[in-house]
Amino acid sequence: MKTRLASIIEKRGPIRRIGVVGMGYVGIPAAALFADAPAFEQVWGFQRDSPTSGYKITMLNRGESPLRGEEPGLEDLLKRVVGAGKFTCTPDFSTVSECDAVTLAIQTPFADPADLIPDFTPLIEGIRNVGRHLTEGTLVVLESTITPGTTAGMAREILEEESSLVAGEDFALAHAPERVMVGRLLRNIREHDRCVGGIDDASTQRAVELYSPVLTTGQVIPMTATAAEVTKTAENTFRDLQIAAANQLALYCEAMGINVYDVRAGIASLKGEGITRGILWPGAGVGGHCLTKDTYHLERGVRQLGADALDWPADVASLYVTARRINDFMPAHMLLLTESALEQVGKTLKGARIALLGWAFINDSDDARNTPAEPFRTAAIVAGAEVAVHDPWVDPETSPDAPPALSHDLDTVLGGADAVVVFAGHRDYRGLLPAAVKEACGCDHPGIIDGRNVLDPDPFIEAGFAYRGIGRGDRNGHTLKP
Numbered sequence: 001m002k003t004r005l006a007s008i009i010e011k012r013g014p015i016r017r018i019g020v021v022g023m024g025y026v027g028i029p030a031a032a033l034f035a036d037a038p039a040f041e042q043v044w045g046f047q048r049d050s051p052t053s054g055y056k057i058t059m060l061n062r063g064e065s066p067l068r069g070e071e072p073g074l075e076d077l078l079k080r081v082v083g084a085g086k087f088t089c090t091p092d093f094s095t096v097s098e099c100d101a102v103t104l105a106i107q108t109p110f111a112d113p114a115d116l117i118p119d120f121t122p123l124i125e126g127i128r129n130v131g132r133h134l135t136e137g138t139l140v141v142l143e144s145t146i147t148p149g150t151t152a153g154m155a156r157e158i159l160e161e162e163s164s165l166v167a168g169e170d171f172a173l174a175h176a177p178e179r180v181m182v183g184r185l186l187r188n189i190r191e192h193d194r195c196v197g198g199i200d201d202a203s204t205q206r207a208v209e210l211y212s213p214v215l216t217t218g219q220v221i222p223m224t225a226t227a228a229e230v231t232k233t234a235e236n237t238f239r240d241l242q243i244a245a246a247n248q249l250a251l252y253c254e255a256m257g258i259n260v261y262d263v264r265a266g267i268a269s270l271k272g273e274g275i276t277r278g279i280l281w282p283g284a285g286v287g288g289h290c291l292t293k294d295t296y297h298l299e300r301g302v303r304q305l306g307a308d309a310l311d312w313p314a315d316v317a318s319l320y321v322t323a324r325r326i327n328d329f330m331p332a333h334m335l336l337l338t339e340s341a342l343e344q345v346g347k348t349l350k351g352a353r354i355a356l357l358g359w360a361f362i363n364d365s366d367d368a369r370n371t372p373a374e375p376f377r378t379a380a381i382v383a384g385a386e387v388a389v390h391d392p393w394v395d396p397e398t399s400p401d402a403p404p405a406l407s408h409d410l411d412t413v414l415g416g417a418d419a420v421v422v423f424a425g426h427r428d429y430r431g432l433l434p435a436a437v438k439e440a441c442g443c444d445h446p447g448i449i450d451g452r453n454v455l456d457p458d459p460f461i462e463a464g465f466a467y468r469g470i471g472r473g474d475r476n477g478h479t480l481k482p
């Protein structure tokens with residue numbers, strides 16, 4: 001028996017006209033790829049004309065990308081689809097009434113990182129605007145990373161309230177999370193498998209029809225909307241968990257006086273017969289706007305959807321939240337290593353000048369969102385140190401996350417430093433030479449603290465540095481060379 005919705009969709013025919021709400025890192029490449037697919041005839045990018053992002057509308061209608069950083073292929077693709085008249089950006093939501101499908105890729109930050117409650121205000125505004133112009137048979141897809149239960153809960157309620165239509169009967173509703181990484185947005189959308197979940201089968205099938213034409217090697221994986229929400233938040237939760245396991249092992253190896261990278265190589269050598277130990281890399285901490293929040297979306301989801309049904313051992317904390325605490329501890333450990341190196345040369349954090357190398361949260365990138373270098377810098381200043389920051393990738397003028405006095409001049413930042421602390425594994429730091437660093441610092445025994453295993457300790461120790469490294473229990477207790 002065909003459902004009412006399936007009949008309405010059949011009468012409406014194939015998806016031809018698409019709306020994408022939110023012209024950001026996710027929405028722009030998604031809209032451009034929809035516009036480039038022969039299956040579709042028109043795509044609108046709905047971008048609110050806000051003081052911080054309204055400028056994107058004009059740029060996009062000129063075929064220019066407003067995104068920072070290199071995105072291979074994006075500018076050419078935008079010029080092609082804008083030139084062909086297949087993509088238009090607009091702040092006018094009334095055009096939603098012409099769309100067969102509308103996706104929402106709006107940011108979902110935390111109002112205050114301390115309470116880890118998501119700020120859904122922008123998303124709610126977007127959902128409301130879509131609801132106001134929603135027509136029968138339209139598919140609505142949430143792409144933002146959201147707390148499990150949001151699509152079938154809050155989003156459904158708002159859309160129904162604004163449209164006076166019923167989800168699952170008059171319109172289709174689904175969640176299709178994005179798995180892109182900045183710097184490879186187009187490739188990731190085309191090649192990653194895409195989890196797609198509707199609130200019912202007809203919604204799921206309609207969403208499969210929407211995403212299939214833009215995938216090249218990726219496959220569509222159909223499931224329910226809530227399962228898709230859990231998939232997205234859990235895959236980042238598991239990555240954060242794996243990193244925390246590597247960080248815990250690094251702390252143990254430091255305490256036992258051994259080299260964690262030897263242990264890591266040993267563990268990773270166990271392969272074959274389906275046995276793999278995907279051990280990730282320990283480091284100075286976990287940043288970004290995904291791994292730092294998605295665990296808490298998952299935790300909130302199980303509390304909202306399954307609190308009464310959850311069977312869990314008494315007085316045992318969530319493994320996932322514990323992993324977050326371990327990763328968030330790493331900047332404090334970096335400060336302890338810095339203090340230890342300074343003590344070895346008769347200095348204290350108080351009054352010391354620290355050269356912090358690498359502000360971005362990820363190697364060779366300008367993205368500094370939630371960088372672990374921030375809590376380190378704050379704690380070092382509270383302890384009485386002066387901190388100079390170097391990062392050749394982060395633009396002090398345009399990056400919203402740049403610290404005060406960030407410099408691109410390494411010698412200036414190193415000048416007078418009592419300790420040099422590597423926080424991001426930028427390729428720029430892999431070639432640091434002890435003699436040059438020592439000359440720039442201008443003291444006999446600088447401290448060198450390696451948070452990303454980019455330096456070979458021995459040449460620095462031989463040159464008289466007080467070396468410390470994450471997981472380098474085999475070197476952290478070295479004697480100071482003259």
Ligand SMILES: NC(=O)C1=CN([C@@H]2O[C@H](COP(=O)(O)OP(=O)(O)OC[C@H]3O[C@@H](n4cnc5c(N)ncnc54)[C@H](O)[C@@H]3O)[C@@H](O)[C@H]2O)C=CC1
Binds near residue numbers: 127
């Ligand atoms: N950036 C990334 O690498 C990834 C992001 N995600 C998720 O995708 C979602 C979007 O993230 P980004 O694209 O990075 O955010 P973004 O901040 O780059 O883009 C969001 C855009 O939506 C616009 N916007 C906000 N409220 C609006 C409204 N009511 N109406 C119309 N436009 C509105 C903003 O002005 C902005 O241009 C988030 O939930 C994020 O967690 C998921 C995977 C990867």
Ligand SMILES: CC(=O)N[C@@H]1[C@@H](OP(=O)(O)OP(=O)(O)OC[C@H]2O[C@@H](n3ccc(=O)[nH]c3=O)[C@H](O)[C@@H]2O)O[C@H](C(=O)O)[C@@H](O)[C@@H]1O
Binds near residue numbers: 179180181285286291
């Ligand atoms: C499961 C997964 O791989 N999720 C990816 C993740 O990308 P993200 O941009 O957050 O970068 P990331 O490589 O996870 O790094 C996050 C942080 O973790 C640190 N990190 C990473 C790997 C590692 O072995 N050790 C480590 O300390 C990095 O230095 C960085 O500070 O989150 C993205 C997202 O959800 O936006 C997602 O699209 C990406 O595919």
